[in-house]
Amino acid sequence: MDNPAVSDRSANAAPAVDLTAPDSSFLRTLVGYNTRRATLRIFEVFHDRMRDFGLNPVEFSVLSLIGRNAGITARQICEELAMPPPKLAKLLAVLDRRALIHREATQADRRAFHLSLTQDGHRLRAQVEPIVQQLEVEASAQLTDRQRDMVNSLLQRIYR
Amino acid sequence: MDNPAVSDRSANAAPAVDLTAPDSSFLRTLVGYNTRRATLRIFEVFHDRMRDFGLNPVEFSVLSLIGRNAGITARQICEELAMPPPKLAKLLAVLDRRALIHREATQADRRAFHLSLTQDGHRLRAQVEPIVQQLEVEASAQLTDRQRDMVNSLLQRIYR
DNA sequence: TATTGTTATACTCTATAACTATA
């Protein structure tokens, strides 16, 4: 009751136009609501900074994952990123058309292939990873490094 | 080097098929990656439990927000939920067609209208809010209540 | 001239099923 906004509100019971912000406190108790809102905000910055590189968040993830796991297979990527195979197939086709990845037949299983980055792929990855790290820190500037670590490890408990 | 998995790996330098999980440690340092993965997981459960009620997460948010803020206008919802007006217009049309919301002309501004829930709307909201709360807790069962609160307040610093 | 809300349109993203080729 000490909140001046609340006092003003009750002193002026029926304003013609409600200028007070609506109460979203219930929604804010929901983890899914907060993760969604935070994702939207971060991806907004991501799209802005990545425009020149033509990578969306998922493409970036796959590029980075292949770069750090040379020889990985499509199936491994799908499992690690919880991505349906058809979605990855299209995405790999895009990266392939841009000559960022290379597919090498496996001797053990002729259905599968090992994925790695081309020189262009490595160059692009080396260029964008620091930018993404930077943009992430900026987008979550209200968090200390420790708090960011905390959020990350807590969220990981939800999806695995 | 004490990790047995790592030792096995280096003792067997070129396995025909790589059974070890790929290294996604870099991606996991990115807040956007973790919020996205957590959202996907929670929404998966959401869709499953809400199937019978025919509400997606955004529709649920709007239903709940109107229910707790009778008389709210479309513009207020868009601002509070960072939602573009055309998206809300379509969504309100859906809720209207299901007779869950009611629009009342405002005397102050004949362009705008006050939104509230119908009896059916209130009934549905009373029914689904506890289910969503429950499903949220289940989906984040690896978190204590304090940790869930912590995640929520930390994430809110990102999007506002 | 700016604002509230709607309509129209196109585009991206995603999920599903059906397919091939191998195992």
Added chain:
DNA sequence: TATAGTTATAGAGTATAACAATA
């Protein structure tokens, strides 16, 4: 019979611009 990967298709979600009505 099951698995790796692809293709095809449709559906959901989202962004943009243009619009009408009112301020």
